[in-house]
Amino acid sequence: MKKFLKNDAVQSLIASLLCILMGLLIGYIVLLFINSAGAGNAILDVLKNFMKTSNPERRVRLLGATLVRTAPLLMCGLSVLFAYKVGLFNIGTAGQYVAGVCASLYAALAWGWGWLPCMLFAIVSGAVLGAIVGFLKAYRNVNEVISGIMLNWIALYTSNMILTLQKQEASHYTLKLKENAPQAILPSLGLDKLFNYDKVSIAIPLAILLAVAVYIVLNRTKFGYELRATGNNKNAAKYAGMAEKRNIILTLIISGGLAGIGGAMLYLTDIEQWSVTATSVPGMGFNGIAATFLGGLNPIGTIFSSFFIQHITDGGPNVDTNLYCAQISDLITAIIIYLCGFVLFLKTAMNRAIDRSAERKAQKEKALAAEKGGEK
Amino acid sequence: MEAPYAIEMLHITKRFPGIIANDDITLQLKKGEIHALLGENGAGKSTLMSVLFGLYQAEEGVIKKDGKEVQIRNPNDANDLGIGMVHQHFKLVECFSVLDNIILGIEPTKNGFLQKKEAREKVMALSEKYGLAVNPDALIEDITVGMQQRTEILKMLYRDNEILIFDEPTAVLTPQEIEELMQIMRNLAAEGKSILFISHKLAEIMAVADRCSVLRKGKYIGTVETKNTTMEQLSAMMVGRNVNFHVEKKPQHLGEVILDVDNISVASKVHKKDAVKNVSFKVRAGEIVCIAGIDGNGQTELVYGLSGLEPLKSGHITLKGQDITNASIRKRSTSGMSHIPEDRHKHGLVLDYPLEYNLILQRYFEPEFTDKAGFLKRGPIRSYADRLIEQYDVRSGQGAVTPARSMSGGNQQKAIIAREIDKDPDLLIAVQPTRGLDVGAIEYIHKQLVAQRDAGKAVLLVSLELDEVMDVPDRILVMYEGEIVGELDPKTTTQEELGLYMAGAKRNEVKA
Ligand SMILES: Nc1ncnc2c1ncn2[C@@H]1O[C@H](COP(=O)(O)OP(=O)(O)OP(=O)(O)O)[C@@H](O)[C@H]1O
């Protein structure tokens, strides 16, 4: 049992679950303060998401809707994770995601490109943004967090500007793909039938495949060996002759590309139109940070954590707005997501506790043995 | 009646995955004594001290202070009991000043504001009283290891600790600094402080300790009074056999010039002057050349310049006839240079990688370990690691998959040495290769260096250890303030003469 608990993967899992529980508890307490009558139900509603409805058909449809948004979130999570393994905190994921959205939508609407070229173009755009951060870091030693944040805003407003050229006349939203660029809509491979929802596409299996690919690149290849060595000990990497600057830039290019494809994965389903008057960077990139940490900094774990985060985000609007104001759902999910950052902390605390209990047990046994000895 | 023992550790057992690091160990520290702890690399010395300091919890056993049982759950508990520790690998905040590091965690405050003036006065008073010279405003990253260590000692004294643990304090010091440290320890003991002292150097133990306890492979072997024992007896207790302190060498067969250093200068990180000034020398195949000198006279920067970790300001380096002045680190390595770095944690190891990944750190990209598609070949990596572990006797809990971080200091060093020697280099640059190794391992490493020489390789040894400088090399170059001030023949020179050169009191013209 103790050995089982000492296993790293098991610990990550337990820590993640504990974080979620703590988040729920705090959310519950907040709700109790606002209105004690509906608190329990409200939390359950958030957690239930698609399970809330009893209609089985609606259930799969809602599950499908959650999955559609899980795919881009997973890509953002992988983007953050990839850079983090090299010791870089790519907060620019959010902007690289926006670049992916902009590139794929514009290529689809203005140039009539098919979905695959659109997606590749999204990857390139995200990668270019990543490369800028990488070059600044490698050759000018500019902190990647600062340049990332700056570029997030640049990406947002540039995208707004470009996509204004492709917006509906009567609104501030971009044109629907269905009518204007059906060739760019992601193929569904029959998944739409399965979920009875036409927005479910290959993005979902593709995202999972990419998560596995990231895992393999990081853990099984020479490139991953270099990246993790650099992340763990920059000096040793230099001593071993690894090309640090090249690796920093490559990492951020890949990280940016992952975020970029995330943007295409959502918007090429035509589930949403981009608002060209948006004044805030979409939360997808930032939630990716939470997904990464909740996933125990493991690509495979991030698959599950992304799904969970999207699950409660979608469950948020279920909260009864007669009892609570509309923003409460965002608050609850935000609290839970916030606590996701505590996974590493909990893991350390857990290790301590295990050591303690082993020690106490040993002492008890010794006391018992001493007693027995005394009886003789 | 007052209890005679300041600290008693009774029947301590501590297990790690795959290994019993401490197996029923009993250690009794008398008040006011200096008690040495001796044992091979990985014998469990650091672990035992970490248990006393609250970093690890023993599974079995009790700790008594002044005869009363105490629970030490974390370093704060230890501190409350007056127990302080200087770790084998220092725990200082690199970008903080000396003073900030000393008061870290117990900063004196008034209304929430730092009261640094009082702290500074107390630190300076302690520094004066015990002869621990430090510059309170210097940043840790800029000062020598010797001063870093004095900072660590001041940290303990500032906290009014009564029980002082020194984990291999002398491994990183120069002979002069060691002499000073031993005097400081004697003063502290005379004041009634009790000291636990870990060292692999038997002469130090004989000189400063009252008693010595010996561990072997996690087990307690015994405790002896140093005045009733000899170094031979101690080493026999420690490794279970007699150790040969003298290095046997065959007659020399000099070959071609392997390394040709021509008039190089390297800038200093800490001051405006150059750390290495117009240095020239050659190393030939089949010889061991030793750069001797007091720490901080440019040896570190010289090696950085040779290995490519820092750029040269001027001059040329030729390796086997090939100009490598501007070559990348990787190029130098694949051209036949191996480098055992001075700081094993900073450069030598990726601590969070398993041992096997650390053993291929210089070769992971070779076809033996990476296939054409860029995937690591896990099978060959494992068998290669297993071979090195076996051949160089690298001890650890779980073999190839042990995280490097959890290995004992000496075994980490052995892993680096195995990696660098097994690369079969034409030039081996070894910077203090035996730092922190037990006498048995030192004997083994010295044999390896000599074997390299006998196999017709060039070896450049950088050492602060006088015994090593006198025993191992064929030629000695003394470095003083960035210059080579003398060339000596270890067969004809004396330690006294060497000392004069090292102190800058004497110099001769060196023909490169
Ligand atoms: N945190 C840890 N996790 C797992 N194993 C450990 C850990 N710390 C130490 N060990 C193992 O316990 C054994 C004893 O290690 P310890 O560091 O106490 O040796 P030591 O006597 O101080 O050796 P050295 O002279 O080389 O410093 C080693 O085999 C080491 O691999």
Ligand SMILES: [Mg+2]
């Ligand atoms: Mg040790």
